[in-house]
Amino acid sequence: MNSLLEMRSITKEFPGVKALDNVNLTVAEGEIHAICGENGAGKSTLMKVLSGVYPAGSYDGEIHYAGNLAQFSGISDSENLGIIIIHQELALVPLLSIAENIFLGNERASNGVINWRETFRRTEDLLKKVGLSEAPGTLIESLGVGKQQLVEIAKALSKDVRLLILDEPTAALSEGDSQALLDLLLELKTQGVTSIIISHKLNEVRRVADSVTVIRDGATVSTMNTKTDDITEDRIVRDMVGRDMASRYPDRTRVAGDMLMEVKDWNVWHPEQKDRQVIRNANFNVRAGEVVGIAGLMGSGRTELAMSIFGKSYGRNISGEVSMHGQVVNVSDVPNAIKSGLAYVTEDRKTLGLILEETIIKNTTLANLEEVSSRGVLDEGQETAVAEKYRDAMNIRTPSVFQKVMNLSGGNQQKVVLSKWLFAGPEVLILDEPTRGIDVGAKFEIYGIINELSAEGKGVVMISSEMPELLGMCDRVYVMNEGALVGELTAEEASQERIMSLIVTE
Amino acid sequence: MELADNNKEGGSQSLGAYLAGHLREYGLLVALIAIMAFFQIVTNGVLLKPVNITNLFLQNSYIIIMALGMLIVIVAGHIDLSVGSVMGFIGALAAVMIVNWGWPVWMTIPACLIMGAVIGAWHGYWVAYWKIPAFIVTLAGMLVFRGLSLWLLEGQSVGPFPRSFQALSTGFIPDFLGAGRPNATSLAAGIIAVMLILWMGLKQRAQNRQYGMDDEPTAFFVVRNAIICGALLYITYKLAYFRGLPNVLVSMVLLTIVYNFITSNTTLGRRIYALGGNEKASKLSGIRTERLTFLAFVNMGLLAALAGLIFAARLNTATPKAGFGTELDVIAAVFIGGASMSGGSGKIVGAVVGAFIMGVMNNGMSIMGIGIDYQQVIKGLVLLAAVFFDVYQKNKS
Structure with missing residues (x-):
């Protein structure tokens, strides 16, 4: 079979982190290709490289698509060639209708005037293809997640999709909706649409995928094919997690x-x-x-x-x-x-944990201002001393505790959040x-x-x-x-x- | 008055780097001085004549008083469009109470202040507990209280007020220490204020040194304080040769000091800044964000009521048009003073200086005989320029 897509030794670096290290991915024309890996393994980064979110030049390596070297400078470039990505968080406008969403940015119009007849007619065709029996004028917000997912796919079809990428499409779906979605993928396959599916659910992967690529720590670990390899869930799991565990964790008496x-x-x-x-x-x-x-x-x-x-x-x-x-x-x-x-150190330190525009001092004492005040009047000297104490104890690397936390690195910001909660006792x-x-x-x-x-x-x-x-x-x-x-x-x-x-x- | 921020990046820095970090604060002071100098020249010295200085304070006191409350509302991440209407409504209420119902002044004033706080609580309730955007709630309040003032006054002006009520605004501190001109009490107050400013400034400096905060280069400290103290002495000297210290000036200064203390030195103030800086993080840090938002609006209502009383006392009559559009002057003063639209930053002193900049421009342009049409255009452009300066500074860093 011909390969539709070949990504060759893709390397993508962010300041301080190598998100992708020499990743290879080959997707054959007309197959369903699953990508598996833990959270943070680099799957989403790889898809962003593919769809042009990270433009050509910002990564190393080559992308060959349909026989040509592809150099996308943005999403519209990849979409023009029929590469459509459907993200986990759906990109639909809740208060617009199905038809309006499907043709958003791609309106059936002449001179800026929308041709509603054609819009609705084509929407009906597309909805039939994805097996969704809803009127084109239905508002998105009245649909469940599963149906919204189908609208996304219909939208992809409206753009003459050749390579459909789905990022954890069934994560938020019920069992029945998931089955319907997977059936649709198999149906699209018979119509010649190639798909890449990112999923954690290995039973689903086994059900629909023709090949599986496992990514771990930003590198390709293995690629398996149903025809030549014996793909078992055990094997995928082992590849997903198998890394050495040499003393990366300090000892503790338990x-x-x-x-x-x-x-x-x-x-x-x-x-x-x-x-x-x-x-x-x-x-x-x-x-x-x-x-x-x-x-x-x-x-x-x-x-x-x-x-x-x-x-x-x-x-x-x-x-x-x-x-x-x-x-x-x-x-x-x-x-x-x-x-x-109790204390809760949030996973989202920038929006839930810190006041980015304020100093380390003010963030450190925020959850326990009583301790550094008397009768409601703050003692700034004491506050500074507290912040200094935690800076030393936590080894927060900063020239001064008067520094705004937005200027700190992620690790140091996390230490400030920890300081705040430790100070709350x-x-x-x-x-x-x-x-x-x-x-x-x-x-x-x-x-x-x-x-x-x-x-x-x-x-x-x-x-x-x-x-x-x-x-x-x-x-x-x-x-x-x-x-x-x-x-x-x-x-x-x-x-x-x-x-x-x-x-x-x- | 401390104009310069005292908690920025630490370490010893060059003069230039220090100036760059504090450009906004010095810029505001320099702008005020430049604007005053400009109008002093083009009005041939009328701007700083004793009678005009007194007028400047009388004319702007209610804006400044409301700017104190507005700063807190804006720091908390909201806005209050109703303050002009509330101010007019309370003035009308006071007039009806005193003139129509014959209430004594000592009863009217607290009743009106309580009414103001209740109005603030009404707004705060919807904003804090029902999460209705403050813009909508206070826009509704603006219409409601505009209508209620008209209804109360039955479309007429009501007045005049007794002298004791007028003294709220047009009264002067009696001269305990001397008689006549110059007013010895004013001079003494001015000198004491200057000494206090210097003493507190030096104390702050010593403290900053001790904790390793970046302290202002000595040259800046000296020049800044020389300007502030010089201006203060000059103004008190001038006032002493007119009728002494106006009552409103005293209440204005006291309120400014109290609010400056609350915002910069208390847990209450800190929590309001935290709430405006990141509401979700503040809530997860155990701050009762709803209650704080509610209180910010109660406080705003209280200050709007005080402003309403002072305004009515100055005009000696309550009119249905009182306070029309004032909310925009108040909001403009706060933003010129460096507060951020998104909440979490801004200073009381900045808001007061911002109000003075607006006030001096109004006053100066009126003396020059510039029409109200051009005045509005110029004020609008100054507001835009001030906020542009903020945004530009932020993007550069």
């Missing part, structure tokens, strides 16, 4: 003390979609001095679990109880959660992706800080998408999938394969 925090029968519903339950009956606990991990994919409900516990900062109709030292505590809002001894810290987007050196320092916290008898809950990190740091790991804690593994039992298989076999 002593689990008394029961510190217990969460019982925790249920949370989605804040907007009334009938969608986000957390189902979660039960977990942390002992003093223990580091407990929560594994799971993005979107499995880990952040929602943490934020709903921390002062009900997420969701509605929350039920269940949180106890500290055996006593049920009030976590109805953030001030009470802090008073109860919690007993249990929930760390949500504490090492996301920071370099290896800073990661090691953060692991060291976590170990010190546990040595002081604090309880740490660590949410992470990086399984080696969980295995290297945690005493116990809970596995989360679709809003439920589906397994609990001790440090001895836990392995990447076991965690991954708990996740992928629902």
Whole structure:
């Protein structure tokens, strides 16, 4: 079979990080090609290189498409050649109709006047092709996610798609919608559309894919073909996670003390979609001095679990109880959660963790201003001293604590967020992706800080998408999938394969 | 008054680097001086005549007082379009209470201030707890209270006020220390103020040194304080040769000091800046953001009421047109003073200086006989220029 697309030794660097290192990807004409890899392995970066989001010249390597060397300077270049990418977050305008969305930017019009007849007629054809029986005038917001996904595909078809790229298309879909979508992909294949599908769900991959490429740490690990290779889920999992685990984690003596925090029968519903339950009956606990991990994919409900516990900062109709030292505590809002001894270090430090335009000092003391004030009047000298103390303890690299946090690197920003919460004096810290987007050196320092916290008898809950990190740091790991804690593994039992298989076999 | 920011990047820097980092603050002061100098020259010295200086304060006091509240609302990330209407409504209410109902002044003033706070609470409730954009809520308030003033006054002007009420605005501090001209009390107050400014400035400097904050180069400190203190002495000297210190000037200065303290030295102030800087992060840090937003509007209503009383007292009558369009002057003053549209930054002193810049321009252009048409155009362009300067500075860094 001819290859439609060949990406040859693609290397893409960001300041300080090599996101892609010599990646090769060959997609044959008319096949469905799956790309698998952990979060952060480089899949999305690779697709952005392919679609021209990162223009030619900003990466090394060559892209050959339909026999020619492709040098895209933007998305419109790749779209003109029939490469259409559908992102995980759908790019539809909720208050416009299906027809308007499908032809957005590509309107059926002459001299700027829209030809509604043709627009509606062509929309009907396209909807028929993707098997969606809705009127073209229906507003997007009245459709479920699954149908919206189909509208995206119809939109791609309207642009004469040749290579369709789907980034985790079934992540937000129900079982039935997922099946329908996969059937549609197989149907499109018979019509000559080539697809690349990025997915974590290996059963789906096995069902539709003709070939599978596994990417890990920004490099191609393996490419398998259903005709020549025996593709098993085990093999894919092994390729996805198999990397050496040599001492990237500082040692810690593991002593689990008394029961510190217990969460019982925790249920949370989605804040907007009334009938969608986000957390189902979660039960977990942390002992003093223990580091407990929560594994799971993005979107499995880990952040929602943490934020709903921390002062009900997420969701509605929350039920269940949180106890500290055996006593049920009030976590109805953030001030009470802090008073109860909780701290939550967010995964999204720029929008939820820091005030970027303010100084390190003001960010450090924000959650505990009482400590540096008397009768409501701040003692700036004391504040400065506190910030200096944490700068030394955390090794925050900055010329001065008067520096605005927006000028710090990701790792140093994360240390400022940690400083803020340590200064608030919690007993249990929930760390949500504490090492996301920071370099290896800073990661090691953060692991060291976590170990010190546990040595002081604090309880740490660590949410992470990086399984080696969980295995290297945690005493116990809970596995989360679709809003439920589906397994609990001790440090001895836990392995990447076991965690991954708990996740992928629902 | 401390004009210069005292918490920027640390370390020893060259004069140029320091100036670049603080250009906005010095720029504001320089702009005010330049504008005053310009009008002093083109009006042949009328601008700084004692009677005109007194007028400047009387004419702008209500704008400055409302700018204090507006700064807090804007720092918290909102806006209040209703203040002009609320000011007019409270003036009308005071007139009706005193003139029509025969209430005594001592009862009317607190009643009106409470009414102002209640109006602020009304706006704050919708903004804070129902998350309705402040623009909409206060636009509605603007219409509602404009209508209510008309209704209260039945379309007529109501007045005059008793002398004790007028004293709110047009009264002067009696001369305890001497008699007649020059007014010894004014002179003494001016000298004490200068000494306080110098003492506090030096104390701050010593503290900055101790904690390693970047302190202002000595030359800057000296020049800045020489200008501020010189101006202050000059103005008190002039005022002393007219009728002394106007009551409004005293209340204005006291309020400015109090609000400056609240915004820069208290946990309350810090939390408001945090809320405006990043509401979600503040909420997740245990700050009760709804309550703070609510309080910012209550405070705004209170100050708008005070401004309404002062304005009515100055005109000695309440008219249905009072406060018409004033909200725009107040908002412009805050933005000229360097506050950011997106919230989280801005200073009380900046807002006051911004209000003075507007006030001096109004006054100077009126003396020159420039028509109201050109005045509006010029004020509009000055506002745009000031904000452009901010944005340009930000993009450059």
